[in-house]
Amino acid sequence: MAQLFVDPAKVGRARDLAGRIADQVQARIDRHTTVSIERTALRLFGVAGTGSTGAPVANLVVDRLQQANVLGKGAVYWLGRALKDGGSDPVKAVERLLGQPGALSPLSMAEERALRDQMRREARAAAGELKRRVRERNAFKAGLQVGAFEGAPLRYVIVATGNIFDDIDQARAAAEQGADVVAVIRSTAQSLLDYVPQGATTEGFGGTFATQENFRLMREALDETSRRLGRYVHLTNYSSGLCMPEIAYMGAAERLDMLLNDAMYGILFRDINLWRTLCDQYFSRRICAYADITINTGEDNYITTADADEAAHTVVASQLINEAFAHRAGMKDERIGFGHSFEIDPDREDTLLRELALAMMVRELHPKSPVKYMPPTKHKNGDIFFAHVYDAMADLVAITTGQGIQLLGMMTEALHTPFLQDRHAALKSASYVYRAARHLGSDLTFKPEGIVARRQREVFDRALALLEETARDGMVAAIGRARFGDVARTETGGKGLSGVVQRADDYFNPFLEILEGRED
Amino acid sequence: MNLIRPYGDRRDDGLVQLAFTLPVPAGAKAKEAASQLVKKMGFKSVLVASMEPAGERFSVFVCYGRGDFALDFDRVEAPEVKHPKHGFDALNARIAERLGRPIVVVGACIGSDAHTTGIDAIFNMKGYAGDYGLERYPWFRAVNLGAQVEPAVLVAKAKELNADAILVSQIVTQRDIHKENVRALIEILKGEDLWGKAILVFGGPRIDHKQALDLGFDAGFGPGTRPSDVANYVYYRLCEKLGLPEE
Numbered sequence: 042m043a044q045l046f047v048d049p050a051k052v053g054r055a056r057d058l059a060g061r062i063a064d065q066v067q068a069r070i071d072r073h074t075t076v077s078i079e080r081t082a083l084r085l086f087g088v089a090g091t092g093s094t095g096a097p098v099a100n101l102v103v104d105r106l107q108q109a110n111v112l113g114k115g116a117v118y119w120l121g122r123a124l125k126d127g128g129s130d131p132v133k134a135v136e137r138l139l140g141q142p143g144a145l146s147p148l149s150m151a152e153e154r155a156l157r158d159q160m161r162r163e164a165r166a167a168a169g170e171l172k173r174r175v176r177e178r179n180a181f182k183a184g185l186q187v188g189a190f191e192g193a194p195l196r197y198v199i200v201a202t203g204n205i206f207d208d209i210d211q212a213r214a215a216a217e218q219g220a221d222v223v224a225v226i227r228s229t230a231q232s233l234l235d236y237v238p239q240g241a242t243t244e245g246f247g248g249t250f251a252t253q254e255n256f257r258l259m260r261e262a263l264d265e266t267s268r269r270l271g272r273y274v275h276l277t278n279y280s281s282g283l284c285m286p287e288i289a290y291m292g293a294a295e296r297l298d299m300l301l302n303d304a305m306y307g308i309l310f311r312d313i314n315l316w317r318t319l320c321d322q323y324f325s326r327r328i329c330a331y332a333d334i335t336i337n338t339g340e341d342n343y344i345t346t347a348d349a350d351e352a353a354h355t356v357v358a359s360q361l362i363n364e365a366f367a368h369r370a371g372m373k374d375e376r377i378g379f380g381h382s383f384e385i386d387p388d389r390e391d392t393l394l395r396e397l398a399l400a401m402m403v404r405e406l407h408p409k410s411p412v413k414y415m416p417p418t419k420h421k422n423g424d425i426f427f428a429h430v431y432d433a434m435a436d437l438v439a440i441t442t443g444q445g446i447q448l449l450g451m452m453t454e455a456l457h458t459p460f461l462q463d464r465h466a467a468l469k470s471a472s473y474v475y476r477a478a479r480h481l482g483s484d485l486t487f488k489p490e491g492i493v494a495r496r497q498r499e500v501f502d503r504a505l506a507l508l509e510e511t512a513r514d515g516m517v518a519a520i521g522r523a524r525f526g527d528v529a530r531t532e533t534g535g536k537g538l539s540g541v542v543q544r545a546d547d548y549f550n551p552f553l554e555i556l557e558g559r560e561d
Numbered sequence: 562m563n564l565i566r567p568y569g570d571r572r573d574d575g576l577v578q579l580a581f582t583l584p585v586p587a588g589a590k591a592k593e594a595a596s597q598l599v600k601k602m603g604f605k606s607v608l609v610a611s612m613e614p615a616g617e618r619f620s621v622f623v624c625y626g627r628g629d630f631a632l633d634f635d636r637v638e639a640p641e642v643k644h645p646k647h648g649f650d651a652l653n654a655r656i657a658e659r660l661g662r663p664i665v666v667v668g669a670c671i672g673s674d675a676h677t678t679g680i681d682a683i684f685n686m687k688g689y690a691g692d693y694g695l696e697r698y699p700w701f702r703a704v705n706l707g708a709q710v711e712p713a714v715l716v717a718k719a720k721e722l723n724a725d726a727i728l729v730s731q732i733v734t735q736r737d738i739h740k741e742n743v744r745a746l747i748e749i750l751k752g753e754d755l756w757g758k759a760i761l762v763f764g765g766p767r768i769d770h771k772q773a774l775d776l777g778f779d780a781g782f783g784p785g786t787r788p789s790d791v792a793n794y795v796y797y798r799l800c801e802k803l804g805l806p807e808e
Binding site for chain 2: 203210213214215216217218228229230232233246247310311324334347351386388416419420422423455456457458460461462464465466469497527
């Protein structure tokens, strides 16, 4: 059992502060939409495919509405008006509508109501279809084994060949060797694309593109593998960058199980505009909540840039903020995989106890959540033999502290994307360590005044101080002072600000109404 | 003449350990295939120490082989970055005394590569492995542009600041994308006054000094490089470029 040596009153105080921090910005999130949110709503209405230039139709429609300065009313509203007069090509219909004199003037009350009712009906039907697919996945999973054994972390590995068909071969092989979760890494530049590419892709660097077709192909292969193995193999991708909501929607439609999704990651590590990310994380998490997708937050990244021991408190504080945002997007604790990692400089002493202290604290602060443990990366330098031992130590901490998901370290980290044999070695040793230390955690008790207990209190006190400061000055100010991940950002800087649009008073998004549970 | 061979348990036994994957299911035939492949590499006394099924369609091997190839160590040439190395305070004091102004360094991870790990390890205040980053040095003006920076943007910033050194990091090297990126950078630089003036430094997990020289850089730094290695190098190379006498 993981032990927590922090005063429960302090934990309560920290949660209150995190809630206040989220509330301060949630009001502004609720007054805005983004181009990616609007594109997602259109996609639910079946707006798919690409136009003659290769750009997605959803982008063409939304860009045109933004040019005409009417996007604040909601893209679905305009789609409804444009298609009312017949036709099926949304780009042409919107073009024709915007070209008509008086096109932007309101309809009569009765017409307006009829239009909105019609679009709500269609949204309900489409969302119902989405829900049906999710239920189908859940039923399939319920009939299979999940994980190595009750209480073992899900063994999570990545594939990153840059070609979806090679990725499928490698994912199958990994699953056969015991992988429970396969994450398909995206091409390095995708987070900064303000559109989602189309179709099956066989190129990219450090991974291939996240597309709906790639999701479908990979899930199909893993369904077949899961059936054959009698053990469910989960699929993960990345709902981060400039298209968080669209990726979440495509993930939901293709029955993905997990998505990387963080309230602050894009702001800090991809220099995406702060408001763009905050609005997009909200909508994308609403979709994840609806589609039973487990999100993985990215706090592990804080300690790959900053010193892991020094910055441990930023992980704890940020997780509480991420939790507050996730709750405001309707997510249940069971679907929030808080990220953290085994990353303290191995040249120091007692790092095992210090790692155990943090891993147990994260585990116990979020008892219902499938916390996600990341492997060491920063201090790996190509010595694969040392790296393998180093990874085994992370495996030991993961099983002992009951982590929900463990991304297995690769001995060739810092050299190349994982070879098939690297994944083999990682899976074999993780399975060994899990088996060997299966009940270690439940037999182990730490001294109330020992290194672990003192370390937890010290980290939590610093996390609490950071939350006090952030609640007092606001999240924008804290990010401006590089309080998280050692990176400073401003609210007007970063990519994608032009895609943030104020909602009109009569903003219409029937998909959001369903996700927020507001529809009749 | 100083002939050397791989050293296993005894001088000149020539023993080498190999690990690889074959796209065939494990079995007697796969094991024989692994053994034959290692012989084809030129090894003798081949031992297939382990064959593990890696899924149903792949197998992973660990093999040993004896190579009778040898090399005259005296005839091996490898360029190395050579200069004395000073600690944090000593280096700052030297720059103050001999240059009388801070050294301006601009760095980025260029192209689509989104990894800031390398460039951050060298630049960030906290540095790497207990070694302070360039931003901490009072006698360095260090500007880190982060990741996914277009080569032209890096050059423009270097021009604006009249940089003494440009640091380029590349982590992703799949299908030699890093070479394309740095070639683009070098092409842009060639049209600028900075060419020949600014010190060009290339770093990354799969970069070495020789490769960096071949690509047109002044120096290359591989895995395990500490910020102070780069700081000292830039100082010495700058003194050299400015024609300052040896200390």
